[in-house]
Amino acid sequence: MASSNRPQGFGTKAVHAGAEPDPTTGAIMTPIYQTSTYVQAAPGDHKGYEYSRTHNPTRSALQRALAGLENGKHGICFATGMAAIDSLIKTLRPGDHVVSTNDLYGGTYRLFTKIFQEFGIGFSFVDMTDAGQVAAAMRPETRLIWVETPTNPLLRIVDIAAMAELAQKQGCLLAVDNTFASPALQSPLEFGADLVMHSATKYLGGHSDVVLGALVVRDDALAEKLTFVQNSSGGTPGPMDCFLVLRGIKTLHLRMQRHCANAGAIAQFLQQNSRVEKVHWPGSPDHPGHAIASRQMRGFGGMVSFTLKGDRMEDALAVLSGTRLFALAESLGGVESLIGHPASMTHASIPREERLRNGLADTLIRLSVGIEDPQDLIDDLSQALDRKG
Ligand SMILES: *Cc1c(COP(=O)(O)O)cnc(C)c1O
Numbered sequence: 001m002a003s004s005n006r007p008q009g010f011g012t013k014a015v016h017a018g019a020e021p022d023p024t025t026g027a028i029m030t031p032i033y034q035t036s037t038y039v040q041a042a043p044g045d046h047k048g049y050e051y052s053r054t055h056n057p058t059r060s061a062l063q064r065a066l067a068g069l070e071n072g073k074h075g076i077c078f079a080t081g082m083a084a085i086d087s088l089i090k091t092l093r094p095g096d097h098v099v100s101t102n103d104l105y106g107g108t109y110r111l112f113t114k115i116f117q118e119f120g121i122g123f124s125f126v127d128m129t130d131a132g133q134v135a136a137a138m139r140p141e142t143r144l145i146w147v148e149t150p151t152n153p154l155l156r157i158v159d160i161a162a163m164a165e166l167a168q169k170q171g172c173l174l175a176v177d178n179t180f181a182s183p184a185l186q187s188p189l190e191f192g193a194d195l196v197m198h199s200a201t202k203y204l205g206g207h208s209d210v211v212l213g214a215l216v217v218r219d220d221a222l223a224e225k226l227t228f229v230q231n232s233s234g235g236t237p238g239p240m241d242c243f244l245v246l247r248g249i250k251t252l253h254l255r256m257q258r259h260c261a262n263a264g265a266i267a268q269f270l271q272q273n274s275r276v277e278k279v280h281w282p283g284s285p286d287h288p289g290h291a292i293a294s295r296q297m298r299g300f301g302g303m304v305s306f307t308l309k310g311d312r313m314e315d316a317l318a319v320l321s322g323t324r325l326f327a328l329a330e331s332l333g334g335v336e337s338l339i340g341h342p343a344s345m346t347h348a349s350i351p352r353e354e355r356l357r358n359g360l361a362d363t364l365i366r367l368s369v370g371i372e373d374p375q376d377l378i379d380d381l382s383q384a385l386d387r388k389g
Contacts, residue, residue: 157289
Protein backbone atom coordinates (compact mmCIF):
# COMPACT_ATOMS: atom_id res chain seq x y z
CA MET A 1 0.00 0.00 0.00
CA ALA A 2 1.63 3.26 -1.05
CA SER A 3 1.38 6.14 1.40
CA SER A 4 2.07 9.32 -0.50
CA ASN A 5 2.83 11.72 2.37
CA ARG A 6 5.40 9.74 4.30
CA PRO A 7 8.91 11.04 3.64
CA GLN A 8 11.26 8.49 2.10
CA GLY A 9 13.43 6.53 4.52
CA PHE A 10 17.15 7.29 4.66
CA GLY A 11 18.21 3.94 3.19
CA THR A 12 15.99 4.49 0.16
CA LYS A 13 17.42 7.97 -0.31
CA ALA A 14 20.98 6.64 0.01
CA VAL A 15 20.32 4.26 -2.87
CA HIS A 16 18.18 6.51 -5.07
CA ALA A 17 18.67 10.23 -4.28
CA GLY A 18 19.81 12.20 -7.31
CA ALA A 19 20.04 9.08 -9.48
CA GLU A 20 18.34 8.97 -12.86
CA PRO A 21 19.03 6.45 -15.62
CA ASP A 22 21.49 7.94 -18.11
CA PRO A 23 19.32 9.66 -20.76
CA THR A 24 21.33 8.40 -23.73
CA THR A 25 21.81 4.71 -22.78
CA GLY A 26 19.66 3.94 -19.76
CA ALA A 27 22.78 3.07 -17.71
CA ILE A 28 21.55 2.68 -14.13
CA MET A 29 24.78 4.03 -12.65
CA THR A 30 25.63 7.64 -13.48
CA PRO A 31 28.46 7.49 -16.06
CA ILE A 32 31.81 9.14 -15.39
CA TYR A 33 31.55 12.04 -17.83
CA GLN A 34 35.29 12.42 -18.33
CA THR A 35 35.09 15.50 -20.53
CA SER A 36 36.21 19.12 -20.24
CA THR A 37 33.81 20.61 -22.79
CA TYR A 38 30.51 20.02 -24.61
CA VAL A 39 29.70 20.54 -28.29
CA GLN A 40 27.18 23.28 -29.05
CA ALA A 41 24.78 23.08 -32.02
CA ALA A 42 25.11 26.84 -32.56
CA PRO A 43 26.74 29.53 -30.38
CA GLY A 44 24.90 29.44 -27.03
CA ASP A 45 22.72 26.52 -28.14
CA HIS A 46 23.77 23.77 -25.72
CA LYS A 47 22.22 21.10 -23.48
CA GLY A 48 22.91 22.90 -20.18
CA TYR A 49 26.60 22.00 -20.17
CA GLU A 50 29.32 24.29 -21.51
CA TYR A 51 32.52 23.65 -19.56
CA SER A 52 33.29 21.14 -16.79
CA ARG A 53 34.48 23.61 -14.15
CA THR A 54 30.99 25.09 -14.31
CA HIS A 55 28.87 21.94 -14.84
CA ASN A 56 29.51 18.24 -15.20
CA PRO A 57 26.74 15.60 -15.28
CA THR A 58 28.52 13.25 -12.83
CA ARG A 59 29.03 16.13 -10.42
CA SER A 60 25.41 17.23 -10.86
CA ALA A 61 24.22 13.75 -9.87
CA LEU A 62 26.37 13.83 -6.73
CA GLN A 63 25.16 17.32 -5.85
CA ARG A 64 21.53 16.17 -6.14
CA ALA A 65 22.26 13.09 -4.04
CA LEU A 66 23.87 15.11 -1.23
CA ALA A 67 21.04 17.66 -1.22
CA GLY A 68 18.61 14.73 -0.86
CA LEU A 69 20.53 13.05 1.98
CA GLU A 70 20.74 16.26 4.01
CA ASN A 71 17.11 17.28 3.36
CA GLY A 72 18.51 20.33 1.61
CA LYS A 73 17.77 21.86 -1.75
CA HIS A 74 21.22 22.53 -3.24
CA GLY A 75 24.41 20.47 -3.06
CA ILE A 76 27.65 22.17 -4.11
CA CYS A 77 30.74 19.98 -4.47
CA PHE A 78 34.43 20.80 -4.20
CA ALA A 79 37.77 19.10 -4.78
CA THR A 80 38.26 18.68 -1.00
CA GLY A 81 36.54 19.44 2.27
CA MET A 82 38.94 22.34 2.76
CA ALA A 83 37.98 23.81 -0.63
CA ALA A 84 34.32 23.72 0.48
CA ILE A 85 35.09 25.68 3.67
CA ASP A 86 37.36 28.04 1.70
CA SER A 87 34.50 28.88 -0.67
CA LEU A 88 32.07 29.53 2.16
CA ILE A 89 34.46 31.95 3.93
CA LYS A 90 35.02 33.73 0.58
CA THR A 91 31.39 34.88 0.73
CA LEU A 92 32.40 37.03 3.76
CA ARG A 93 34.10 40.46 3.63
CA PRO A 94 37.08 41.99 5.45
CA GLY A 95 35.87 43.15 8.87
CA ASP A 96 33.40 40.28 9.20
CA HIS A 97 33.67 37.98 12.20
CA VAL A 98 33.19 34.23 12.74
CA VAL A 99 32.59 32.39 16.02
CA SER A 100 33.90 28.85 16.09
CA THR A 101 34.85 26.01 18.42
CA ASN A 102 38.19 25.63 20.21
CA ASP A 103 38.09 21.88 19.45
CA LEU A 104 38.24 22.40 15.69
CA TYR A 105 39.54 20.19 12.86
CA GLY A 106 43.20 21.22 12.49
CA GLY A 107 42.94 22.04 8.79
CA THR A 108 39.97 24.34 9.39
CA TYR A 109 41.82 26.11 12.23
CA ARG A 110 44.80 26.60 9.90
CA LEU A 111 42.64 27.94 7.04
CA PHE A 112 40.88 30.39 9.38
CA THR A 113 43.95 31.69 11.24
CA LYS A 114 46.73 31.46 8.64
CA ILE A 115 44.82 32.41 5.47
CA PHE A 116 41.60 34.32 6.14
CA GLN A 117 42.74 36.23 9.24
CA GLU A 118 45.40 37.74 6.94
CA PHE A 119 42.58 39.05 4.73
CA GLY A 120 40.94 40.84 7.64
CA ILE A 121 38.29 38.34 8.72
CA GLY A 122 38.14 37.86 12.50
CA PHE A 123 37.74 34.52 14.29
CA SER A 124 36.90 33.67 17.91
CA PHE A 125 37.36 30.14 19.24
CA VAL A 126 35.26 29.18 22.26
CA ASP A 127 34.00 26.07 24.05
CA MET A 128 30.76 25.55 22.11
CA THR A 129 29.41 22.97 24.56
CA ASP A 130 28.65 26.14 26.58
CA ALA A 131 26.13 28.28 24.67
CA GLY A 132 26.88 31.16 27.06
CA GLN A 133 30.46 31.32 25.74
CA VAL A 134 29.17 31.49 22.17
CA ALA A 135 26.70 34.26 23.06
CA ALA A 136 29.48 36.21 24.79
CA ALA A 137 31.73 35.94 21.71
CA MET A 138 29.13 37.42 19.34
CA ARG A 139 29.91 40.89 17.96
CA PRO A 140 27.83 43.24 15.79
CA GLU A 141 29.99 42.16 12.84
CA THR A 142 29.57 38.40 13.46
CA ARG A 143 28.30 36.87 10.19
CA LEU A 144 28.80 33.16 10.77
CA ILE A 145 28.76 30.55 13.53
CA TRP A 146 30.91 27.57 12.51
CA VAL A 147 30.09 24.37 14.40
CA GLU A 148 31.70 20.96 14.40
CA THR A 149 29.86 18.15 16.20
CA PRO A 150 30.95 15.59 17.30
CA THR A 151 34.34 17.30 17.60
CA ASN A 152 37.75 15.91 16.82
CA PRO A 153 39.30 14.11 18.70
CA LEU A 154 37.39 14.46 22.00
CA LEU A 155 33.93 13.75 20.49
CA ARG A 156 32.37 16.67 22.34
CA ILE A 157 28.74 17.40 21.38
CA VAL A 158 27.50 20.86 20.43
CA ASP A 159 23.76 21.59 20.68
CA ILE A 160 22.86 22.53 17.07
CA ALA A 161 19.38 23.88 17.97
CA ALA A 162 20.88 26.15 20.66
CA MET A 163 23.43 27.47 18.13
CA ALA A 164 20.62 28.05 15.59
CA GLU A 165 18.78 30.16 18.16
CA LEU A 166 21.88 32.31 18.71
CA ALA A 167 22.42 32.67 14.95
CA GLN A 168 18.82 33.70 14.42
CA LYS A 169 18.99 36.32 17.18
CA GLN A 170 22.14 37.72 15.56
CA GLY A 171 20.82 37.44 12.01
CA CYS A 172 23.92 35.49 10.96
CA LEU A 173 24.44 32.11 9.29
CA LEU A 174 24.95 28.82 11.08
CA ALA A 175 27.17 26.23 9.39
CA VAL A 176 27.76 22.70 10.69
CA ASP A 177 30.67 20.48 9.69
CA ASN A 178 28.76 17.17 9.62
CA THR A 179 31.74 15.02 8.61
CA PHE A 180 31.99 12.95 11.82
CA ALA A 181 28.28 12.09 11.98
CA SER A 182 27.49 11.77 8.26
CA PRO A 183 23.94 12.50 7.00
CA ALA A 184 22.93 9.00 8.14
CA LEU A 185 23.24 10.02 11.80
CA GLN A 186 22.65 13.77 11.93
CA SER A 187 20.61 16.30 9.91
CA PRO A 188 21.76 19.80 10.95
CA LEU A 189 19.34 21.61 8.59
CA GLU A 190 16.45 20.06 10.56
CA PHE A 191 17.78 21.75 13.71
CA GLY A 192 17.98 25.20 12.11
CA ALA A 193 21.42 25.25 10.47
CA ASP A 194 21.72 27.19 7.19
CA LEU A 195 24.61 25.17 5.77
CA VAL A 196 26.00 21.68 6.14
CA MET A 197 29.59 20.94 5.18
CA HIS A 198 31.13 17.52 4.49
CA SER A 199 34.53 16.11 3.94
CA ALA A 200 33.13 13.35 1.71
CA THR A 201 36.64 11.91 1.95
CA LYS A 202 35.44 10.27 5.16
CA TYR A 203 32.11 8.40 5.69
CA LEU A 204 30.33 9.52 2.48
CA GLY A 205 33.07 8.07 0.27
CA GLY A 206 33.66 5.45 2.93
CA HIS A 207 36.39 3.43 1.20
CA SER A 208 39.52 5.57 1.69
CA ASP A 209 39.89 6.01 -2.06
CA VAL A 210 38.86 9.61 -2.75
CA VAL A 211 39.19 13.19 -1.43
CA LEU A 212 36.14 15.46 -1.95
CA GLY A 213 34.13 18.15 -0.17
CA ALA A 214 30.58 19.50 -0.22
CA LEU A 215 28.20 22.15 1.05
CA VAL A 216 24.42 21.67 1.27
CA VAL A 217 21.95 24.54 1.71
CA ARG A 218 18.22 25.25 1.31
CA ASP A 219 18.29 28.96 0.52
CA ASP A 220 18.36 29.75 -3.23
CA ALA A 221 20.25 33.06 -2.87
CA LEU A 222 22.93 31.50 -0.65
CA ALA A 223 23.29 28.60 -3.10
CA GLU A 224 23.74 31.06 -5.95
CA LYS A 225 26.50 32.92 -4.06
CA LEU A 226 28.30 29.66 -3.25
CA THR A 227 27.94 28.34 -6.80
CA PHE A 228 29.43 31.60 -8.06
CA VAL A 229 32.50 31.10 -5.83
CA GLN A 230 32.66 27.40 -6.80
CA ASN A 231 32.93 28.33 -10.48
CA SER A 232 35.02 31.49 -10.02
CA SER A 233 37.62 30.03 -7.65
CA GLY A 234 37.47 26.69 -9.44
CA GLY A 235 38.05 24.22 -6.61
CA THR A 236 35.79 21.66 -8.26
CA PRO A 237 36.09 17.85 -8.13
CA GLY A 238 36.67 15.68 -11.19
CA PRO A 239 34.00 13.28 -12.47
CA MET A 240 35.85 10.13 -11.35
CA ASP A 241 35.96 11.40 -7.76
CA CYS A 242 32.27 12.32 -7.92
CA PHE A 243 31.49 8.81 -9.14
CA LEU A 244 33.42 7.22 -6.27
CA VAL A 245 31.43 9.23 -3.71
CA LEU A 246 28.14 8.42 -5.50
CA ARG A 247 29.08 4.74 -5.28
CA GLY A 248 30.01 5.08 -1.60
CA ILE A 249 26.76 6.79 -0.66
CA LYS A 250 24.68 3.81 -1.76
CA THR A 251 25.81 1.78 1.28
CA LEU A 252 26.19 4.68 3.74
CA HIS A 253 23.27 3.63 5.95
CA LEU A 254 24.50 0.02 6.24
CA ARG A 255 28.08 1.03 6.90
CA MET A 256 27.08 3.56 9.57
CA GLN A 257 25.01 0.94 11.41
CA ARG A 258 28.05 -1.31 11.65
CA HIS A 259 30.45 1.57 12.48
CA CYS A 260 28.16 2.56 15.40
CA ALA A 261 27.69 -1.00 16.68
CA ASN A 262 31.42 -1.75 16.52
CA ALA A 263 32.31 1.55 18.20
CA GLY A 264 29.86 0.77 21.02
CA ALA A 265 31.41 -2.65 21.58
CA ILE A 266 34.92 -1.18 21.59
CA ALA A 267 33.99 1.67 23.95
CA GLN A 268 32.60 -0.90 26.37
CA PHE A 269 35.74 -3.05 26.10
CA LEU A 270 38.02 -0.05 26.69
CA GLN A 271 36.03 1.09 29.71
CA GLN A 272 36.75 -2.25 31.33
CA ASN A 273 40.47 -2.36 30.46
CA SER A 274 42.77 -1.70 33.43
CA ARG A 275 45.24 0.41 31.41
CA VAL A 276 42.60 2.82 30.12
CA GLU A 277 41.86 5.99 32.06
CA LYS A 278 39.00 7.62 30.13
CA VAL A 279 36.92 6.73 27.07
CA HIS A 280 35.27 9.35 24.86
CA TRP A 281 32.25 8.08 22.90
CA PRO A 282 28.95 10.02 22.83
CA GLY A 283 26.96 6.79 23.13
CA SER A 284 28.22 6.18 26.70
CA PRO A 285 25.57 7.31 29.21
CA ASP A 286 28.28 9.09 31.25
CA HIS A 287 29.55 11.12 28.24
CA PRO A 288 28.80 14.81 29.05
CA GLY A 289 27.11 15.30 25.65
CA HIS A 290 25.10 12.07 25.72
CA ALA A 291 21.68 13.68 26.27
CA ILE A 292 22.14 16.19 23.43
CA ALA A 293 23.59 13.51 21.16
CA SER A 294 20.54 11.32 21.86
CA ARG A 295 18.33 14.22 20.77
CA GLN A 296 20.11 15.32 17.61
CA MET A 297 21.77 12.11 16.37
CA ARG A 298 20.30 8.80 15.15
CA GLY A 299 23.40 6.88 16.24
CA PHE A 300 26.59 7.78 18.08
CA GLY A 301 29.13 7.29 15.32
CA GLY A 302 32.22 5.23 14.66
CA MET A 303 34.83 7.47 16.31
CA VAL A 304 36.17 6.59 19.76
CA SER A 305 39.05 8.16 21.65
CA PHE A 306 40.64 7.24 24.97
CA THR A 307 43.51 8.08 27.30
CA LEU A 308 45.84 5.69 29.09
CA LYS A 309 46.54 5.86 32.81
CA GLY A 310 49.66 7.84 33.64
CA ASP A 311 51.05 10.55 31.38
CA ARG A 312 53.80 8.73 29.46
CA MET A 313 53.60 9.40 25.74
CA GLU A 314 55.74 6.28 25.15
CA ASP A 315 52.89 4.13 26.50
CA ALA A 316 50.55 5.52 23.88
CA LEU A 317 53.15 5.14 21.14
CA ALA A 318 53.63 1.47 22.11
CA VAL A 319 49.89 0.82 21.72
CA LEU A 320 49.87 2.66 18.38
CA SER A 321 52.71 0.54 17.03
CA GLY A 322 51.26 -2.64 18.54
CA THR A 323 47.99 -3.01 16.64
CA ARG A 324 47.83 -5.34 13.63
CA LEU A 325 44.31 -4.73 12.28
CA PHE A 326 44.02 -1.05 13.24
CA ALA A 327 46.27 0.73 10.74
CA LEU A 328 48.30 3.70 11.96
CA ALA A 329 47.11 6.51 9.69
CA GLU A 330 45.41 9.89 9.51
CA SER A 331 41.86 10.27 8.15
CA LEU A 332 38.75 8.35 9.21
CA GLY A 333 35.42 7.02 8.05
CA GLY A 334 36.62 4.19 5.82
CA VAL A 335 35.58 0.54 6.05
CA GLU A 336 38.93 -0.35 7.63
CA SER A 337 39.81 0.54 11.22
CA LEU A 338 42.46 3.21 11.81
CA ILE A 339 44.35 4.28 14.92
CA GLY A 340 45.96 7.69 15.44
CA HIS A 341 47.79 9.79 18.01
CA PRO A 342 46.50 13.39 17.94
CA ALA A 343 49.44 14.83 19.94
CA SER A 344 52.02 13.71 17.37
CA MET A 345 49.86 13.51 14.23
CA THR A 346 46.73 15.60 13.54
CA HIS A 347 47.28 18.14 16.36
CA ALA A 348 51.10 18.27 16.40
CA SER A 349 51.09 21.87 15.12
CA ILE A 350 49.28 23.08 18.28
CA PRO A 351 51.74 24.00 21.09
CA ARG A 352 51.81 21.37 23.90
CA GLU A 353 50.57 23.75 26.62
CA GLU A 354 47.58 24.73 24.49
CA ARG A 355 46.91 21.09 23.62
CA LEU A 356 46.85 20.09 27.28
CA ARG A 357 44.63 23.06 28.15
CA ASN A 358 42.11 21.80 25.55
CA GLY A 359 42.17 18.29 27.03
CA LEU A 360 44.46 16.68 24.42
CA ALA A 361 46.66 14.52 26.66
CA ASP A 362 49.87 12.93 25.39
CA THR A 363 48.29 9.51 26.00
CA LEU A 364 45.16 10.29 23.97
CA ILE A 365 44.53 7.71 21.22
CA ARG A 366 41.90 8.12 18.50
CA LEU A 367 40.17 5.25 16.74
CA SER A 368 38.21 5.30 13.52
CA VAL A 369 36.35 2.05 14.03
CA GLY A 370 35.76 0.20 10.77
CA ILE A 371 33.20 -2.42 9.79
CA GLU A 372 35.27 -5.54 10.48
CA ASP A 373 34.06 -8.23 12.93
CA PRO A 374 34.01 -6.54 16.34
CA GLN A 375 35.68 -9.39 18.24
CA ASP A 376 38.72 -9.23 15.95
CA LEU A 377 39.03 -5.49 16.60
CA ILE A 378 38.72 -6.01 20.37
CA ASP A 379 41.30 -8.81 20.32
CA ASP A 380 43.68 -6.53 18.40
CA LEU A 381 43.33 -3.66 20.87
CA SER A 382 43.59 -6.08 23.77
CA GLN A 383 46.97 -7.46 22.67
CA ALA A 384 48.24 -3.94 21.86
CA LEU A 385 47.22 -2.69 25.33
CA ASP A 386 49.14 -5.56 26.92
CA ARG A 387 52.37 -4.05 25.59
CA LYS A 388 54.37 -1.60 27.69
CA GLY A 389 56.16 1.46 26.34
C1 LIG B 1 38.92 15.69 6.94
C2 LIG B 1 38.10 16.76 7.53
C3 LIG B 1 38.01 18.03 6.93
C4 LIG B 1 38.78 18.40 5.67
O1 LIG B 1 38.39 17.66 4.58
P1 LIG B 1 39.38 17.26 3.36
O2 LIG B 1 38.51 16.45 2.48
O3 LIG B 1 40.51 16.50 3.96
O4 LIG B 1 39.85 18.52 2.75
C5 LIG B 1 37.19 18.98 7.52
N1 LIG B 1 36.51 18.71 8.66
C6 LIG B 1 36.59 17.50 9.27
C7 LIG B 1 35.83 17.28 10.53
C8 LIG B 1 37.39 16.50 8.73
O5 LIG B 1 37.48 15.32 9.35
